[in-house]
Amino acid sequence: MGIYEISLGTIVCINIIFAMSLNMITGFCGQISLGHAAFYGVGAYCAGMLAKAGFPMYAALFAGMIFAGMTGLVVGLSSLRVREDFLAITTMGVNFLFLGIVRQQDFLGGELGVSSIPSHGMGKIGFLVFVMILACLVIAWSHMIKRSWMGFAFDAVADDEDIAQVLGIDVGRYKLVAFAIGTALAGLAGGLYAYFARFIVPDDFGFITSITVLSMVAVGGIGSIAGVVIGTLLLTLMPEMFRFISDYKLLIYGLLLFGVMRFAPEGLAGLIKSFVGFICKKRAAL
Amino acid sequence: MNEILLEVRNIIVRFGGITALNNVYFDVIKGEFLSIIGPNGAGKTTMLRAIIGVVKLLSPSRIFLADRDITDITVHERVRMGLAMTHQIVRPFKSMTVLENVVIAAGHKRTGNPFSAMFSFDRKSEIEKAMNLLDTVGLSDVAEQPVTGQPLGVLKRLEVARTLAVNPGLLLLDEPLAGLNHVEAKKMADTIVKINQNGLTIVMIEHNLAEVLRVSQRLIVLDNGFKIASGNPDAVLCDSKVRAAYMGKEKINAAA
Numbered sequence: 001m002g003i004y005e006i007s008l009g010t011i012v013c014i015n016i017i018f019a020m021s022l023n024m025i026t027g028f029c030g031q032i033s034l035g036h037a038a039f040y041g042v043g044a045y046c047a048g049m050l051a052k053a054g055f056p057m058y059a060a061l062f063a064g065m066i067f068a069g070m071t072g073l074v075v076g077l078s079s080l081r082v083r084e085d086f087l088a089i090t091t092m093g094v095n096f097l098f099l100g101i102v103r104q105q106d107f108l109g110g111e112l113g114v115s116s117i118p119s120h121g122m123g124k125i126g127f128l129v130f131v132m133i134l135a136c137l138v139i140a141w142s143h144m145i146k147r148s149w150m151g152f153a154f155d156a157v158a159d160d161e162d163i164a165q166v167l168g169i170d171v172g173r174y175k176l177v178a179f180a181i182g183t184a185l186a187g188l189a190g191g192l193y194a195y196f197a198r199f200i201v202p203d204d205f206g207f208i209t210s211i212t213v214l215s216m217v218a219v220g221g222i223g224s225i226a227g228v229v230i231g232t233l234l235l236t237l238m239p240e241m242f243r244f245i246s247d248y249k250l251l252i253y254g255l256l257l258f259g260v261m262r263f264a265p266e267g268l269a270g271l272i273k274s275f276v277g278f279i280c281k282k283r284a285a286l
Numbered sequence: 287m288n289e290i291l292l293e294v295r296n297i298i299v300r301f302g303g304i305t306a307l308n309n310v311y312f313d314v315i316k317g318e319f320l321s322i323i324g325p326n327g328a329g330k331t332t333m334l335r336a337i338i339g340v341v342k343l344l345s346p347s348r349i350f351l352a353d354r355d356i357t358d359i360t361v362h363e364r365v366r367m368g369l370a371m372t373h374q375i376v377r378p379f380k381s382m383t384v385l386e387n388v389v390i391a392a393g394h395k396r397t398g399n400p401f402s403a404m405f406s407f408d409r410k411s412e413i414e415k416a417m418n419l420l421d422t423v424g425l426s427d428v429a430e431q432p433v434t435g436q437p438l439g440v441l442k443r444l445e446v447a448r449t450l451a452v453n454p455g456l457l458l459l460d461e462p463l464a465g466l467n468h469v470e471a472k473k474m475a476d477t478i479v480k481i482n483q484n485g486l487t488i489v490m491i492e493h494n495l496a497e498v499l500r501v502s503q504r505l506i507v508l509d510n511g512f513k514i515a516s517g518n519p520d521a522v523l524c525d526s527k528v529r530a531a532y533m534g535k536e537k538i539n540a541a542a
Contacts (some may be wrong), residue, residue: 149396150403156390160378166338166373168365168452169396177400 006124007196010235013135014126014192019216019232020138020225021185023100024215026225028142028151028157029178031079031089035095036186042188043068043104046196048114055197057120063189065184072183076176082160087115087139095207102202113201120195131192138185142225145181150171154178208250215253221269230268291462291487292337293350299332299511301342306332308511314456314489317416319482321490321498321519324508324532332493333372334458338371339364351456366394370454374461374491376441378433384456385429385446386417391451391460399535418531419447423477439470443477450481457481475501499523506533 001009022036047064076092102108107279109115120127145151149217156164156233165171194200212235220231236255264271292314292329299307307329339361349357351455355363368464378387386476391398392412399405423443428436433444443460446506449457462478475497476529482501484503492498498505498519505522508516509531515522522528 126364145404148404149393149406149409150400152386152390152393152409153397153400153403156379159381160377163342163373163377163379165361166340166365166371167391168362169390169397169449170360170362170400195529217333 001125003124003255004241006128008237008240010124010128010131012233013131014189014196015213015216015232015236016135016229017131017138017192018186018189018213019073019220020135020142020145021182022213022217023223023225023228024142024145024182024185025178026147027216027228028154028158029175030154031175032084033091033180033182033210034088034211034214035075035091035093035098035207036117036183037097037127037205037209038095038098039068039072039183040193040209041098041102041202042211043181043190044194044200044205045108045114045190046187047191048117048200049108051118051195052116054164061191061195065187068187068190069097072179072186073176076179079175079179079196080089080172084136092207092210094204096208099202099206102205109201111202113199113204114194115199117194117198117200119198127196131196134188134192139225139229146225150174150177163239182196211257212253215257219256219267221267222265224267224269227267227269227272234268290314292419293353294333294337295346295348295350297336297347297349298344299329299336299347300344303424305502305511307336307508309400310508310511310513312506312513312516314487317482317487319479319488319490319503321492321500321502321504322506322507323492323495323498324399324514327510328508329511330508330533334460334491336372337458338369364454365454366398368453370449370452370456371456371458371463372445372449372460374464376445377483378436378440378444378448380434380442381499383423383430383432384440385413385420387433387444388419388448388451388517389413391448392419393415394452401418406435415450416447419450420444420533422450422481423447424473427502438465440473446474446477446481450486454486456487458527459488459492461491461493463492463494466542471497 018040024035025031025033043064046067047060050060050063071084075094079087082090103111108124122130153169153174154177158172161171216232216235217228219235221227245252260267290313294312297307297310308335322333324330332341334344343357347357349528351367351369358369380518389409389412392415396406417429418428420429423446425440425443425447428440444463466474471494478488479501482510500518504517505519506513507522507528514531515525
């Protein structure tokens, strides 16, 4: 395995954690977030700065996670007051707010970002394995939440908040929990990215990153764990494999996002499901 | 013997410049079947929504459930204290099957705390309870089907079953018979009476007067946000104010 493949694998795993974190909020709990890159950025900056200050990697990653989760909790409070389109705009605003603040802070490197972040000291393959294990843990955790009563309550909140409330579900608390878990995981992905790239600039965490991760979740299938993993793989690898996709990346992501919303709201997971259903029906008919 | 379960005092609700409820007060006695009637726009649904807590009350409105002041308590907490409400326009969870709709409500104890809910997986006893409730309302045949595409009669019954799943002590029903045909309505009304006889206190809004008179023990009449009459159904319907509200003053005069 060459260095290129290793770093590609690493970035795929980081993106899977990042996409799973958005899936927790948007897929499971039904709360739209158009500013998820902000939390990715909070994690990355926090871990990067702590790493430069000499903290060990685990501590830096953990701190990035906690800090991002706490920021997410505050943003989550807005989800108690605004819904749907308005929440989308609010979270989008959070993303720009994050960029605006980071760009102006000298101690965060301003426009130039944070460079020469110390190495994780695991070697490239070691880091790939580490990130892979974390991605698997995040997938397993998502799966566990989906199957638990918490996931069931998330379904109800995503489906109809008002009714969920009348059935005794503390809707506000569930939304906050989804935001806290989702943004903390985004922080973890950000921290890993900081250690991976060892050089971060504000633009890494802009609105485009938010839309990219949303595309991964939406194309794969909002709420479907396997779908999100496949969507992330596709959208991360495609631009690498085909040069022309890389040139028109944003255009293609935009088209994909539009196409999915319009023609297959449940994404690839939904398409596969209805295709399998179709085949089974054909078989039964024969 | 007449233990008061719910006490509604001086309820005032305004939407913009319109006073939807004006100083409405009444008691609900434990175990009774009370119906609220009144012309369209009288404030009946608003009254139920005020009791469950989704409508903002103006002072000096006060609501007591079993002598406890619940005026400032959130909706989900009221539900956990034993209030439950069905909606006139049914809104099942569309992503779920009929059974799951009831199971999620039956699991209200498990979903109380998100963190313990994360580590709780077993749904067996809730599924069993949900199946029993679906059986009570006559829906056990369609339990495994998705809710989308079910006829209104099924959804209305599902709404009742789902609400019963939170173990209420007081059930608020908003037009449970609306949209059902004559036979379905009668069946549904009988189901509700059976539920009441099993010890559940019921407050029902309903326009189907024939069924209301058949099943209720007591009536409250609202008109334009005012309570204009209450008491025994036959006596209430003879009240001239009630007749006027329902038929218009001119007609009464014309008849006289």
